[in-house]
Amino acid sequence: MQTMFLKSGACIAARIRLLTNENHTTPARLAVAFWGDGAEKIIQGPSQIICDLESGACNPDAISNLLLRQNCTVLKYSGLHAKVVISTDGAVVSSANMSKNGLGGEDNSASRTIEAGYFIPNTAQEYEEIAVWFEDLWKAATEITSTDLALAKVKWESRKRDRLKLEAITNPALKINSSSLLNPKIESKDLIRAVKKEVFTQISKSFENIERHRLGKIASWACHLILVRAGVSLDYSSKKTNSSGAVTEKWITSKFGTKKYFDTVEKIEAILNIIKNDDFFSDEIRRFAESVQSTPPWRIKSNHQNS
Template identity: 35%
Template sequence: MQPLFLTDDSVHKIRSITEAAGLKKFAVAFWGQGAANQLGISKANGAECRILCDLFSGACNPKEMQGLLDLGCEIKTIDGLHSKIYCSHSQVVIGSSNASSNGLATSGKYFSGNVEANVLIEETSFLERVHRWFDEYWELPAARRVTSALVLEAKPIWLKNAAMHRQFAAGLLTQLRQQSKLIKAIKARVIFYTGEGGSTSAQNTFNKHGRIQYSDAEWRLLGNEIPYYEDWDGWNVQPGEVFLDFGCSKPKGRATFYGIWRVRKEPFIQVGKSKTHRIVLLDQLTDINGYRVTADDQREMERAIDLYMKADAKRWEADRHGDFVDKSFADFWRDLILPASSS
């Protein structure tokens, strides 16, 4: 059977997966009220359902999660999971639909939820690959088993998210303009430098000693990103510190957003015999304390950096660590974003 493109009928096809015999695997980030009922998960088949979600995203309804546990489902949570995969032994649906009232809504004359699109695939080798992917993430040390106690722990995050009216819908800068006090919650540094690439010795050190500290699943999530900074001279950086990372491809070039990065718990690896030359291992994040940096945010911050650098040629004289800008987010907001907004 050729892949089948699904729009309005997605929920019906997903229900057919739930109703199939044998183990079902759902790698679906967000679960809203009524999801189990819409998907056909019940006492009769709950014990055959394994669920991967992001419980601490603020988008998993605690009542629904407890209901899934009561139905016998096995559930694990992975921070940052964003997939939408519904799989049985013979079919898989992959697409945009979360297990929520918006994601699983059907539409008649008018849409009652989000506009979703999915694909149903039955090809054997593709199914085998999906199962291997799921099983690998299921066994990750970072995949925490969801219990009733963990659901209660995550409930305040869900309540806060609900009170903020879809925290993930608006970008970081928009929310800061609406609630200036949120600046205290953004514990991050903003750096800007010439992204000319690291030294060969640092790359060799990472390949030999750093790469093995990342699981295959973590490595795949990184794509082509290289998850470390190179430090030559005692850069003041601490485990757990978060960076909004900007660079330019050539001297005096335009700023480009390179992502959000957090320093690992045991991040430092010495390069060669030098006491000061080291690499700093990183994990890539999708948000800062739940606040997304949207494409609009990225463009606005890039523009702010460009204006800031253009205003004074001396700012292109990098500090001893190679950075043109290294500021707390609060200082970045005050010194770059606000002036750029009024220009």
């Protein structure tokens, strides 16, 4: 077998599958910095893995799934940026992380980035050098604790929020106008804009036995969260208290109160779910509703109150 140029993410993925399939009894060795959702499914046989869990670019769910495997050991090494896979048959050195972006999907869909690499057979001199390099790195890597995973999850979710906000700012196709969800004028009682009548009508269909004003207030909070997540600038103000400022996710969640906090969270989650799944709303609005639902700003607070 000869050294082979791998000209795409799909070619890299195919070769990695061969190196890490269940037919191998000796563990494959992977020093790959970043792992995306579902990427662990590519690895079928026994494995030793080094990742950069502390970077914020490594999906902690993928790493957790790997740690649950009896035939898999995962360590972390901060600052790792390599993408190297070794088995007894050879090695792959490439630009691709273990993610759908780098390798493509399970359905053979193309990767979203331009990737390339080399397969080095086990007969090549470079193969031994790669193996020694990995063993040195393995000795320096450290175990992953539950605390490491918890911190990685916080970083991962924060990164997802920031990335989506940046995409909304830089991609005109994702821009949302506040008038698609909210009235133009701020309500004097509630400091912020109320939801548009047609939006409230669409949301209220799924709620029974809730006072109309309370539902309107919660719906407004939910819509403000969507718009803020999308990078829309919104403000609040009150003539009575002379208070004003920029609406942020933190500011919105501070209005949930304490007595009805969890009831409010439950209803906001329900509203986000309605908006996410209802084609009455634009694709952009539904996308950011899903973003707020999947990485909510109240998660840390609610966990703290449950403890």
